[in-house]
Amino acid sequence: MADEPTKQKLWGGRFTGKTDPLMHAFNESLRYDQRMHAADIRGSIAYAKSLALVGILTKDEETKMIQGLTAVGKEWESGQFKIEPDDEDIHTANERRLSELIGPLGGKLHTGRSRNDQVATDMRIWLLDQVKEIEAVLIALIRVMVERADQEKDYLMPGYTHLQRGQPIRWCHLLLSHAFSFSADLERLRQLIPRILVLPLGSGALAGNPFAVDRHFLAKELGFQSVAENSLWGVGDRDFVIEFMMWASLTTTHLSRISEDFIIYSSAEFGFITLSDAYSTGSSMMPQKKNPDSLELLRGKSGRIFGHMAGFVMSYKGLPSTYNKDLQEDKEPLFDTVDTISACLRIAEGVIATLDVQPERMRQALTMDVLATDLADYLVRKGVPFRETHHISGRAVALAESRGCQLNQLTIADYKSLHEDFGDDVYDVFDFEASVERRKAIGGPSRAMIDRQVAVLREKLGGISET
Numbered sequence: 001m002a003d004e005p006t007k008q009k010l011w012g013g014r015f016t017g018k019t020d021p022l023m024h025a026f027n028e029s030l031r032y033d034q035r036m037h038a039a040d041i042r043g044s045i046a047y048a049k050s051l052a053l054v055g056i057l058t059k060d061e062e063t064k065m066i067q068g069l070t071a072v073g074k075e076w077e078s079g080q081f082k083i084e085p086d087d088e089d090i091h092t093a094n095e096r097r098l099s100e101l102i103g104p105l106g107g108k109l110h111t112g113r114s115r116n117d118q119v120a121t122d123m124r125i126w127l128l129d130q131v132k133e134i135e136a137v138l139i140a141l142i143r144v145m146v147e148r149a150d151q152e153k154d155y156l157m158p159g160y161t162h163l164q165r166g167q168p169i170r171w172c173h174l175l176l177s178h179a180f181s182f183s184a185d186l187e188r189l190r191q192l193i194p195r196i197l198v199l200p201l202g203s204g205a206l207a208g209n210p211f212a213v214d215r216h217f218l219a220k221e222l223g224f225q226s227v228a229e230n231s232l233w234g235v236g237d238r239d240f241v242i243e244f245m246m247w248a249s250l251t252t253t254h255l256s257r258i259s260e261d262f263i264i265y266s267s268a269e270f271g272f273i274t275l276s277d278a279y280s281t282g283s284s285m286m287p288q289k290k291n292p293d294s295l296e297l298l299r300g301k302s303g304r305i306f307g308h309m310a311g312f313v314m315s316y317k318g319l320p321s322t323y324n325k326d327l328q329e330d331k332e333p334l335f336d337t338v339d340t341i342s343a344c345l346r347i348a349e350g351v352i353a354t355l356d357v358q359p360e361r362m363r364q365a366l367t368m369d370v371l372a373t374d375l376a377d378y379l380v381r382k383g384v385p386f387r388e389t390h391h392i393s394g395r396a397v398a399l400a401e402s403r404g405c406q407l408n409q410l411t412i413a414d415y416k417s418l419h420e421d422f423g424d425d426v427y428d429v430f431d432f433e434a435s436v437e438r439r440k441a442i443g444g445p446s447r448a449m450i451d452r453q454v455a456v457l458r459e460k461l462g463g464i465s466e467t
Contacts, residue, residue, distance in 0.1 A: 203234035
């Protein structure tokens with residue numbers, strides 16, 4: 001006697017043999033896609049309404065179906081939903097439970113709908129909710145950096161290129177440089193939203209919906225900005241997943257870079273900043289150690305997120321058109337990317353909010369050789385071409401090194417021997433605060449430009465995304 005069709009599966013009618021238990025486990029995704037339970041319920045409620053509008057459901061059936069779906073959603077929220085062995089994914093589980101609650105009427109819900117357009121819709125609904133939360137956390141991080149920079153304008157430090165001391169800057173100038181990177185990340189995150197909010201629902205399995213459901217109605221019900229104009233694209237597109245993971249990869253790259261700066265500056269060799277104990281750990285062997293584990297983990301997790309993005313792109317690149325089961329591999333990397341970037345941004349905010357700045361150590365690191373460019377500029381202001389003054393300033397540095405002294409300890413006769421335009425006012429160059437204040441073009445570290453940068457970032461934080 002032939003086995004009964006596997007009716008518990010949404011695709012079960014064509015099959016009479018039972019699924020190998022190993023294949024069921026291999027195919028099943030409920031263990032991770034159940035986190036989209038609320039999105040799936042929202043999509044199904046909207047779809048039930050659209051079926052009523054075209055006469056597939058009566059008004060009474062629509063009401064019963066929405067009540068049933070709402071009850072299923074409440075079971076998930078309360079932790080009372082009971083998963084059954086044949087629940088292949090969140091869509092199967094919700095429809096199975098709906099039919100248990102309202103009977104055969106539950107079987108009408110899938111009319112004209114496929115899991116192909118259903119899952120694509122669920123993922124977009126779910127991701128938008130996450131993007132809104134991430135946006136808020138990113139704004140909080142930037143705000144902490146901006147407000148801290150505004151309060152710590154007095155602290156001077158060496159600015160570095162190639163990890164070699166270059167010119168004096170303000171500590172807040174460094175902090176704001178990273179804030180501008182995160183501000184660009186915020187802008188890019190907001191730009192993702194219209195591309196997430198393209199509605200696939202109503203695309204069916206691939207060839208569209210045969211019951212003329214009103215897709216613009218569905219878009220309005222679910223808060224989407226547009227509908228997928230091509231049903232083949234609608235069910236097969238995962239660009240929005242990749243684009244979000246690319247965004248997260250770049251954002252965690254910025255987190256990694258500020259982490260590297262702070263790891264260096266918190267070391268005993270620099271001592272420019274001290275991390276809070278709340279974001280540090282000790283050594284299991286060396287009792288004197290205070291390790292910047294929070295920053296090291298932020299630096300390390302950028303690789304994890306990049307790996308998720310790169311891995312899914314490799315899965316995606318070879319797929320033929322429309323839906324293929326390979327697309328099930330979009331969820332775990334996306335979910336982990338969301339969880340990881342959310343945690344990283346919160347940790348970064350905590351680290352920056354609680355660290356202590358050591359302005360005296362920063363000042364001690366400022367040596368007169370970082371004013372060598374100012375020395376060249378001194379002669380430029382007297383009409384000497386910069387290429388010539390650059391060479392002269394370099395000779396002054398070499399002379400000071402040979403004498404074992406600082407540039408401001410060379411005599412006026414020493415300077416006169418290098419160029420006749422040096423005068424007694426050359427010693428006015430050797431003032432770190434004055435050097436920083438001379439850099440008052442837009443983007444520089446002078447107080448006026450710091451105020452400008454703070455104002456620009458505050459204005460950017462005031463932007464509201466359109467959803």
